Amino acid sequence: xxxxxxxxxxxxxxxxxxxxxxxxxxxxxxxxxxxxxxxxxxxxxxxxxxxxxxxxxxxxxxxxxxxxxxxxxxxxxxxxxxxxxxxxxxxxxxxxxxxxxxxxxxxxxxxxxxxxxxxxxxxxxxxxxxxxxxxxxxxxxxxxxxxxxxxxxxxxxxxxxxxxxxxxxxxxxxxxxxxxxxxxxxxxxxxxxxxxxxxxxxxxxxxxxxxxxxxxxxxxxxxxxxxxxxxxxxxxxxxxxxxxxxxxxxxxxxxxxxxxxxxxxxxxxxxxxxxxxxxxxxxxxxxxxxxxxxxxxxxxxxxxxxxxxxxxxxxxxxxxxxxxxxxxxxxxxxxxxxxxxxxxxxxxxxxxxxxxxxxxxxxxxxxxxxxxxxxxxxxxxxxxxxxxxxxxxxxxxxxxxxxxxxxxxxxxxxxxxxxxxxxxxxxxxxxxxxxxxxxxxxxxxxxxxxxxxxxxxxxxxx
Amino acid sequence: xxxxxxxxxxxxxxxxxxxxxxxxxxxxxxxxxxxxxxxxxxxxxxxxxxxxxxxxxxxxxxxxxxxxxxxxxxxxxxxxxxxxxxxxxxxxxxxxxxxxxxxxxxxxxxxxxxxxxxxxxxxxxxxxxxxxxxxxxxxxxxxxxxxxxxxxxxxxxxxxxxxxxxxxxxxxxxxxxxxxxxxxxxxxxxxxxxxxxxxxxxxxxxxxxxxxxxxxxxxxxxxxxxxxxxxxxxxxxxxxxxxxxxxxxxxxxxxxxxxxxxxxxxxxxxxxxxxxxxxxxxxxxxxxxxxxxxxxxxxxxxxxxxxxxxxxxxxxxxxxxxxxxxxxxxxxxxxxxxxxxxxxxxxxxxxxxxxxxxxxxxxxxxxxxxxxxxxxxxxxxxxxxxxxxxxxxxxxxxxxxxxxxxxxxxxxxxxxxxxxxxxxxxxxxxxxxxxxxxxxxxxxxxxxxxxxxxxxxxxxxx
Numbered sequence: 001x002x003x004x005x006x007x008x009x010x011x012x013x014x015x016x017x018x019x020x021x022x023x024x025x026x027x028x029x030x031x032x033x034x035x036x037x038x039x040x041x042x043x044x045x046x047x048x049x050x051x052x053x054x055x056x057x058x059x060x061x062x063x064x065x066x067x068x069x070x071x072x073x074x075x076x077x078x079x080x081x082x083x084x085x086x087x088x089x090x091x092x093x094x095x096x097x098x099x100x101x102x103x104x105x106x107x108x109x110x111x112x113x114x115x116x117x118x119x120x121x122x123x124x125x126x127x128x129x130x131x132x133x134x135x136x137x138x139x140x141x142x143x144x145x146x147x148x149x150x151x152x153x154x155x156x157x158x159x160x161x162x163x164x165x166x167x168x169x170x171x172x173x174x175x176x177x178x179x180x181x182x183x184x185x186x187x188x189x190x191x192x193x194x195x196x197x198x199x200x201x202x203x204x205x206x207x208x209x210x211x212x213x214x215x216x217x218x219x220x221x222x223x224x225x226x227x228x229x230x231x232x233x234x235x236x237x238x239x240x241x242x243x244x245x246x247x248x249x250x251x252x253x254x255x256x257x258x259x260x261x262x263x264x265x266x267x268x269x270x271x272x273x274x275x276x277x278x279x280x281x282x283x284x285x286x287x288x289x290x291x292x293x294x295x296x297x298x299x300x301x302x303x304x305x306x307x308x309x310x311x312x313x314x315x316x317x318x319x320x321x322x323x324x325x326x327x328x329x330x331x332x333x334x335x336x337x338x339x340x341x342x343x344x345x346x347x348x349x350x351x352x353x354x355x356x357x358x359x360x361x362x363x364x365x366x367x368x369x370x371x372x373x374x375x376x377x378x379x380x381x382x383x384x385x386x387x388x389x390x391x392x393x394x395x396x397x398x399x400x401x402x403x404x405x406x407x408x409x410x411x412x413x414x415x416x417x418x419x420x421x422x423x424x425x426x427x428x429x430x431x432x433x434x435x436x437x438x439x440x441x442x443x444x445x446x447x448x449x450x451x452x453x454x455x456x457x458x459x460x461x462x
Numbered sequence: 463x464x465x466x467x468x469x470x471x472x473x474x475x476x477x478x479x480x481x482x483x484x485x486x487x488x489x490x491x492x493x494x495x496x497x498x499x500x501x502x503x504x505x506x507x508x509x510x511x512x513x514x515x516x517x518x519x520x521x522x523x524x525x526x527x528x529x530x531x532x533x534x535x536x537x538x539x540x541x542x543x544x545x546x547x548x549x550x551x552x553x554x555x556x557x558x559x560x561x562x563x564x565x566x567x568x569x570x571x572x573x574x575x576x577x578x579x580x581x582x583x584x585x586x587x588x589x590x591x592x593x594x595x596x597x598x599x600x601x602x603x604x605x606x607x608x609x610x611x612x613x614x615x616x617x618x619x620x621x622x623x624x625x626x627x628x629x630x631x632x633x634x635x636x637x638x639x640x641x642x643x644x645x646x647x648x649x650x651x652x653x654x655x656x657x658x659x660x661x662x663x664x665x666x667x668x669x670x671x672x673x674x675x676x677x678x679x680x681x682x683x684x685x686x687x688x689x690x691x692x693x694x695x696x697x698x699x700x701x702x703x704x705x706x707x708x709x710x711x712x713x714x715x716x717x718x719x720x721x722x723x724x725x726x727x728x729x730x731x732x733x734x735x736x737x738x739x740x741x742x743x744x745x746x747x748x749x750x751x752x753x754x755x756x757x758x759x760x761x762x763x764x765x766x767x768x769x770x771x772x773x774x775x776x777x778x779x780x781x782x783x784x785x786x787x788x789x790x791x792x793x794x795x796x797x798x799x800x801x802x803x804x805x806x807x808x809x810x811x812x813x814x815x816x817x818x819x820x821x822x823x824x825x826x827x828x829x830x831x832x833x834x835x836x837x838x839x840x841x842x843x844x845x846x847x848x849x850x851x852x853x854x855x856x857x858x859x860x861x862x863x864x865x866x867x868x869x870x871x872x873x874x875x876x877x878x879x880x881x882x883x884x885x886x887x888x889x890x891x892x893x894x895x896x897x898x899x900x901x902x903x904x905x906x907x908x909x910x911x912x913x914x915x916x917x918x919x920x921x922x923x924x
Contacts, residue, residue: 011507042480
């Protein structure tokens with residue numbers, strides 16, 4: 001009976017979390033601007049209530065009772081992960097959790113205005129407040145070698161700053177050389193006008209399976225995706241005259257959304273029914289961004305969609321443009337080769353901010369470009385680069401198992417890719433943590449070499 | 463301190479209710495169809511949680527403690543209304559509440575199929591079940607003169623069947639004569655094409671204050687409105703080639719939304735911070751529908767917006783068409799004069815069904831058109847007609863105070879109307895029940911005479 005009570009509570013928490021995602025999606029795509037303060041209250045209430053329901057004494061009682069029962073299969077996994085989450089959540093006082101949520105939501109509102117006004121000073125107080133709260137948050141835990149690890153565990157349980165530094169260490173030197181070597185001024189292909197991009201994005205997503213029955217595509221300043229329910233997937237993108245970000249971002253977000261959609265149905269509305277970590281999540285978006293959208297064969301699919309949208313697309317020029325190495329100050333429009341270097345930088349900065357006493361500067365070129373610190377998310381950035389690395393590692397394993405995908409990709413036939421990902425990665429939900437999942441899927445721990453091989457091939461392909 | 467705990471709980475319930483409205487809005491305007499089952503889970507979880515948090519023993523404890531404290535002003539009102547809501551909610555056993563919820567949801571599903579098949583017999587068992595449950599529900603309460611009054615209190619606290627019968631008694635005879643007299647086949651004006659309506663609706667709403675900073679206008683099968691927060695108001699409408707419903711519905715929903723928006727800010731996130739009753743809410747929508755949108759002077763504003771949208775609008779023809787009396791079997795497309803007669807009929811029927819032993823008949827022309835009884839909502843209908851009456855009464859009082867509004871309405875200048883409504887009606891939130899509010903605003907109890915005068919003027923204006 002006790003497992004029934006625990007499962008019911010997990011279903012409730014899963015629903016509250018879905019409502020949180022819906023409210024956040026709405027805030028960034030639909031909400032009239034004046035709704036901001038009210039939305040902050042609503043999100044804070046959801047967060048506080050979820051925290052209370054996740055950490056109630058009754059949950060502790062159920063767990064204790066269940067830990068002495070001979071459970072098997074999913075039930076045993078539900079209890080194992082529930083215990084981990086319960087212990088972590090109990091260490092954060094409800095008031096601190098609510099305050100973090102409120103500061104995050106407020107910070108995001110402030111960030112939007114500050115970014116528009118190019119005014120870092122307007123953001124600084126919110127940033128400072130978020131940092132204080134992050135340090136308080138880290139101080140709630142013990143059993144971690146250092147404060148940053150305690151924060152990282154919220155995004156990638158089991159990873160440590162030391163492990164990230166080791167992997168980034170393999171990466172940074174060779175990648176920086178590669179970028180320096182490769183950065184030559186390849187002529188940029190003409191960029192399709194916004195109208196053609198607006199026609200192409202839904203057309204390309206529809207061909208790889210994002211039908212109107214279960215998907216939405218909207219516009220937001222910062223592209224993102226949510227699964228509001230397992231059959232309600234929403235991606236956003238943004239359209240600019242100056243680059244083809246729209247298609248790339250849409251494929252990226254499609255990868256995130258597909259992950260949530262392909263989790264085993266029996267994990268739905270349990271605590272196992274979401275992606276396992278930020279890094280693995282990001283590996284799914286990066287797989288579709290780097291290894292599908294930027295694949296030379298898939299350029300045909302994009303070109304066809306642009307042509308139908310009124311812009312005669314040339315696959316070869318398109319692909320050349322999509323993989324050109326053009327170092328930029330802006331992370332989200334960085335080229336696929338230099339991209340991880342943006343992250344290594346942010347990782348080192350946030351490590352110093354959280355642990356090293358680095359003060360929030362009065363000004364910083366480019367700090368307004370990302371919402372993460374404004375929203376209090378310290379420990380989140382590494383996943384962006386780890387995602388690139390894991391994606392490359394998964395893609396090598398996938399092609400080892402299935403053979404080269406060129407033919408299918410040229411026809412937008414991604415059934416085999418979807419199937420492989422479902423089997424090796426998606427269906428497990430939270431049953432496997434980041435590094436065990438990578439080992440399960442590829443036979444090896446996380447490593448930088450596959451990404452470096454991929455980057456070299458892009459540079460060579462120019 | 464206890465008042466702090468109570469206020470905090472009320473704020474939480476207010477936020478949960480806002481999230482419920484957001485999720486329902488999304489379901490009807492944005493959600494991919496496949497999201498339906500997941501959304502039902504999410505809404506059921508919110509409902510269950512809100513009920514639990516509203517009826518917990520701790521709430522009873524706070525109320526008892528507070529009732530012996532010398533509270534003043536808003537705090538005293540918060541406690542008074544919280545006690546009323548708490549006692550009403552606690553009197554309904556959880557199992558009965560769940561059964562009512564289930565029967566309502568089942569009934570609605572059955573109704574949709576029955577309506578499509580035009581098959582009343584298919585609905586009859588669900589209707590019978592809803593009626594049994596409504597009688598059981600009514601029996602939970604004492605202190606009411608009759609069972610119907612106990613149900614009515616959920617929609618319009620303080621009103622009674624006897625009072626409704628008295629007011630409808632003044633109305634029905636004269637109105638029926640007026641309709642019989644007036645029904646002549648006035649030629650319908652040509653209806654603007656959908657494109658012109660789509661341009662006109664936001665233009666008209668913008669002119670009366672629905673700016674993009676705090677409002678959204680979307681499309682849904684059945685027009686509705688929600689206030690997600692006090693500065694986040696959303697109305698929907700629908701567009702048809704065959705009539706000008708779109709503009710009328712948008713103004714109607716604007717009235718509902720404006721009510722929620724103009725409640726005194728100090729009542730926000732308390733249990734007093736919403737509209738006081740179904741009748742008063744409906745009076746606000748009907749005021750903007752009948753007395754603004756159908757005002758001869760405002761026809762100029764609508765005509766200008768249609769003209770800008772590419773359909774040369776003629777104010778006189780437009781107004782004639784908007785007030786023409788054309789009796790119909792369908793309530794929602796009834797003209798503004800005969801509309802309340804649809805409601806008087808339904809009220810007498812549901813009163814007899816709940817109390818009089820009237821059996822659910824084997825067949826009934828038109829009963830399938832409305833979802834209310836199928837969903838178990840007995841006691842809801844009167845508010846539709848009372849709303850018309852109260853709107854007319856308020857409008858007379860408003861013009862008595864401010865003078866005729868013709869000049870302002872021709873220029874879409876509604877500042878004085880908004881201000882008067884804010885002061886006399888909106889700002890009070892739930893502090894005044896239906897009839898006390900009407901007395902406060904107009905100096906008299908509810909009465910039918912002002913609506914009859916209004917109806918005569920419409921008929922005379924043809």
